[in-house]
Amino acid sequence: MVSSKDLAPNTAPFFPNQFIKNQFRTKPHPTPEDTNLSGQVMIVTGSNTGLGLECSKQLLGHKLSHLIMAVRSVDKGEAAAAPLRKQFPSAKISVWPLDMTSYESLQQFVARVEMDLPRLDVAVLNAGIGFQPFTIVKATNREQTVQVNYLSTMLLAILLLPALAKKSPPGKPGRLTISTAMLSATAKFPNKNKVPLLPSFNDESIFDMSDMYATSKLLGQLFLWKLTDAVSADNVVINMVEPGFIKGTDLHRERPGMVQFMLGMMKAAAARTVQLGATAYVDAAVVKGKESHGCILGNWEIEPYVPFEYSAEGKKVMEQLWTETLAEFSFAKAEQIIKSL
Template sequence: MTHSKELPPLTSPFFPNLFIKNQFFTKPRFPPHSTNLSDQVALVTGSNTGLGLECARQLLSYKLSRLIIAVRSSAKGEIAASNLRKQYPKSIIEVWVLDMSSYDSVRAFAARLDKELPRLDVAILNAGMGRSAFSTSPDTGHEENLQVNYLSTMLLSILILPILKKKSPVGLPGRLTIVTSMLSITAKFANKSEVPLLPAFDRADLFDPYDIYQTSKFLGQLFIWKLTDMVSADDVVVNLVEPGFIKGTELQRDISGITRIILNLFKTISARSVKVGASTYIDAAIVKGKESHGCVLTNWDIAPYAPFQYTAEGKIIMNRLWEETLKEFNFIDTNSILGFLKTA
């Protein structure tokens, strides 16, 4: 099976060509009925509602032994967990606090995983934000979409990789699946030439409410391209998954007025259900094997990265983003972590 990095970049326009193909002419694929996750431990971030909650439910339906619901609000997490416990009383379902707008919360969460879990098989990083108004995180000062969708997600990925490597059974690599967006193909990434790059996202005058979500997700693809080169698929299989256009989530909850009405109508006509969308998560994290390491999964198949990543300019920007991001994370010992991941 051809790797994402080796596939030719897409040339068809996203709208309407690829969108129509994805939403109307792709048949969902669910895991085999024989799938059995007994004895396994998984965590799903942002799992008190929408795709994350449905993903948690589907994992439990395959006899998952222990589930960590990682959410910002413990109260909302407990409501979701309570309902899941009624459906799956044989599974251990816990709510752990994780605020993706805070580096301290991300670090505390990862430290707790390392300290308290004797085993961890699967991590699905689903938590995301689609805020159309400019605002910054009070903890970091970064624009919030950038903070949640990119910076904190990449930090958590780095911190969780050695835990998955250490705590997955011998001969069974851990699984890290990071949720991205098919809209990344359309990202304008207008500030890509700014030097330095990351601070440009924190400027209100450069903020584009119609592009920030897809660009913040696209940044994750640029970073994971390089990060997965440092991780063996024998230790942890890392991939990115695009669930498609989904209804029944709270991603665009801050949109109001006529825009919200139009969006809801568009969802009614063309969006996938959360059940179908979450099945892409399960496929990426459970069904796909080592062949998916470092790949983007779209429509349950390995797909190419966004076209920009294959260009000479894209490679330059990718390297600059990598260096700036590691510098941003200077409060952790990234060299030791990445060195451990490289060690056979």
């Protein structure tokens, strides 16, 4: 099967062409009813609400034996876990703290994975933020949306690779599925040619709430293109999933009132339900095979990356981002982890 990297980029305008295709002209692919996850152990981040919670519920519905709900607030995680424990009494459901604004929290979480889990089959990295005001994370001195959606997500992905490789059953590679958004195709990314690149996101004069969300997702795709070239699918299958335009999440909670009203109208007319969107997560994480390594899965199918990533300029930015990001993660020996795989 052809990889996302080998497909021709889709140059049709995202609005309205791709949006209409995604939301109105796509046939959903329900998870096969005989999918059986008995004995398996999976992590879902950001799983106390929205897509993460629904994904967790659907995995448990396919007889998942042990779910780790990775959440910022343990109290909120336990409140979300309580009805799941009643609905799925045979499953073990654990709630572990994970703060995506803290590198220390990421390292502590992965250390617990290494220590406490004899088996790990799948990690679904769903946690993220959207359309937030300009904020600098004091602990890292990085802009908040870039920190959570890009830097912390990529570091967590790298740190989980050894556990996914060695704790999955022999002959069955671990699975790493990361949430993305095809709004990345609309990213203006005004600082794309800045060197160094990462510090330039701290310039409030170029900050745009809507564009920063799209750009943060584009950064993830640029980095994962390189990461999936470096990591064998025989060790860990890594893919990205785009669930579509979804209603019933908190993604737009910081938008101004009039914008929320307009989005509410759009969602009523065109958005997928959380239940339908979560089937895309489950499909990417447990249904698709090695053919999805390094791919973006949108509309339950392998789709191309955004056009920028195929261009000469995109390749140059990709290399710059890769170099700076690995330097950012040097304290965690990220480059050595990647080379070990």
